[in-house]
Amino acid sequence: MGPVAVASCMLLATSLRSMQIWADLRAILPPDLASALAKCEQAAASPVDAMLVTGLSPEWMEAPPCTAFFGAPLAPDEPSAALLTPSGERVGLRVQASDPAGQAAAMSAVGSVNWVHLDTTSEDEWTMIPAENVISVCHSTPTRLAATALTAGHVPGLAFALELGADALVLSPPEDAEGEALWEAGAIARAQRAEREEPRAAGAAAGSEAEGLAVGVVTSVEAGGVGDRVALDFTSLLRQGEGALVGSSAKLLALVHGETIEGELVPARPFRVNAGPVHSYVLLADGRTKYLEEVVAGDRVLAADARGGSRPLTVGRCKVEPRPLLLVSFEVEGAKGQVFLQQAETVRLLVEGGGGEVSARSVTEVRPGDRLVVRQSRRGTHVGRQIEASVEER
Numbered sequence: 001m002g003p004v005a006v007a008s009c010m011l012l013a014t015s016l017r018s019m020q021i022w023a024d025l026r027a028i029l030p031p032d033l034a035s036a037l038a039k040c041e042q043a044a045a046s047p048v049d050a051m052l053v054t055g056l057s058p059e060w061m062e063a064p065p066c067t068a069f070f071g072a073p074l075a076p077d078e079p080s081a082a083l084l085t086p087s088g089e090r091v092g093l094r095v096q097a098s099d100p101a102g103q104a105a106a107m108s109a110v111g112s113v114n115w116v117h118l119d120t121t122s123e124d125e126w127t128m129i130p131a132e133n134v135i136s137v138c139h140s141t142p143t144r145l146a147a148t149a150l151t152a153g154h155v156p157g158l159a160f161a162l163e164l165g166a167d168a169l170v171l172s173p174p175e176d177a178e179g180e181a182l183w184e185a186g187a188i189a190r191a192q193r194a195e196r197e198e199p200r201a202a203g204a205a206a207g208s209e210a211e212g213l214a215v216g217v218v219t220s221v222e223a224g225g226v227g228d229r230v231a232l233d234f235t236s237l238l239r240q241g242e243g244a245l246v247g248s249s250a251k252l253l254a255l256v257h258g259e260t261i262e263g264e265l266v267p268a269r270p271f272r273v274n275a276g277p278v279h280s281y282v283l284l285a286d287g288r289t290k291y292l293e294e295v296v297a298g299d300r301v302l303a304a305d306a307r308g309g310s311r312p313l314t315v316g317r318c319k320v321e322p323r324p325l326l327l328v329s330f331e332v333e334g335a336k337g338q339v340f341l342q343q344a345e346t347v348r349l350l351v352e353g354g355g356g357e358v359s360a361r362s363v364t365e366v367r368p369g370d371r372l373v374v375r376q377s378r379r380g381t382h383v384g385r386q387i388e389a390s391v392e393e394r
Contacts, residue, residue, distance in 0.1 A: 019193040019381075020049035020168040021147060021161060021186050026071050028173070036173045037065065043174045043183035046190075052117075052170060056216050061086055079105040082113055091115055097220040098125035099146070106134050110143045117146040119168065126150055134378070139164060146170050151178065152185035159189035187287035211266055213308060214254065216330035216337060216374035220364055224325030229342045230292040231319040232301060237270045238313070241305045241360075243350065244273040246292075252337025253283055254328070255304060257348040257360040266346060271316075274347045276340050278323060282350040285312030285373065306350050306358040306373045320348040326363055332376050334382045349373075 016364070023040040025033055033053065040048055051207060060068070070084040071094055079101035092115030095102030096213035106116045116134060118125045131147050138145050140275035144167035147158045159165045169189070174180045238258035245253035256276070260271040275282055278293035285300040295318050304310040324343040329336065339364045340349050348360040350373040360375060366372075 004132040017189050019165060020146075021099070021183075021190055022069075022168050022170045023048045023051040023054045024050050024148065024170045028053070030055045030060075031059065033060065034065075039184060040173050043185075044187040044189055049168065050070075052261045056086060081110075083113075085312040092117060092146075094119050095195065096125070097127065103130050103133065106130075107137045110134075110137045111141045113143055114169075115144050115146055115206075117148075118166075119148050119170070120150065121148075123150055128156060128157050128161060131158055131166060133160050135164050138167075139175060144168065147187065152181040153188050155182070156184040159186075159193060165189075165193060165273065176374065181193075183333065212376065213255075213306070214332050214374055216254065216332045216372040216376075217336045218328060218330045218366060218370040218372060219336075220327075220329045220368055221363075222327050222329075224327035224340045224343075226322055226338065227279075227325050228293075228320050229277055229325070230275050230280075230295065231302050231321075231373065232273045232275050232292075232315055233269075233317040233319060234271050234273075234301070234303075234313040235316040236313050238273070239302060239305070240302045241307075241350075241358075242292070243305075243348075244301055245273055245304055246273075246275050246280050246339060247374075248280060248338045248340065250281050250289045251377045252330075252332060252335060253281065253375045254290075254330070254337070254339040255306065255350045255375065256339070256341065257350055259346055261346075261348065261360060263346055274342055274344070276342070278320070280340060293320075304375070306352075327374075328363065328366055330372055330374065331376060337374065349365040 021036055021044060025036055028036045037051060047067055050069060052069050052071050054071060056068060064289040068086050074081045074082040080093040080095045081101060082090050083094055084090055092113045093109055094117040095106045097118040097120045109116060117129055118134060123187040134145050146168035147166040149155050149158055158169060169186045171182055171186050174183050202343055209385045240260050240261050240265040243255050246256050247253040256273055259272045259274060275292055280292050281289040282292055282295060283302045284290055285302045295315055297315055299315045301315060303313045304309050325340045326343045327338060327340050329338045343364060345362045345364055347363045349363055349366060350358050351361040352358050352371040
């Protein structure tokens, strides 16, 4: 069986973007903007891409020297404020990076605005985690992330977070040697990002083409000890041939068949997938992965079959119990994956036969050399979302 594309499983990469530098001129009065902007460009030894202001002189309202954004102040008890063009068009929003409600507002706006600005005013509030989370959400969407950097030490983390980085660094005008170092670091990072853009774009295209269903050849089956196994009980019945995509690596997930087959000792449970222990990933209907331990009633899991068909199913219950496990290891074109499953005859993997036919085989009967139906992705994940970054899971 050649790789079969599963549309619901795929996140197509948009073209990778170069990084911009914005001058944060919100504290500068309109008559002084020209000299402040010149100071920024001198420190960067290059033009800035945009400026963040609260007002413009009349001549700059007509023809600003670079892209201008108006940063509206945050109202009390509001998690976000608008980013506007000089004409008043809303093109994004600004949030405080340290405010959880602001981070939630930023992630909710992704896909519906051009820019999200993660702002901070104090080094005590500055943290990389909000930037990484928003970058992972913005990836493969039209929304771009601008992030305020306060020191030169902040720049590399923001510019290359998750090997993707923010789309713009927002820097205050240099007032001393530390400020000049901040702008120099920003200019260097912008140049480094431009150098990396072409090879990263090529890698993203290759990863997109390789994603989908594939054959994983079993290399070993061994005892996996005892673990907390999660059974996913859905609110709808599974069809014959359907199951969930599960595994220890988000890049290689095995298709675990639903309990739709009658056994000699136990009845079928056609609403259930015995999905494996709590550490395993499961593929959701929106293309993200989630640890089985985190799945709750109401989550929508992708039910897939070996022909490439898929549909979302709603989880009605997760049943967690200690059970003996088997560790099934497999390879796909040199890439190694594993899936832990309960050691039970009712737990089945989809296996391809010599003639290309696919059948559900009990995990207790799987042997080295068997050809499993698996889902392969070249991309790593961050908080369950696929990203173009080097992520290794062994």
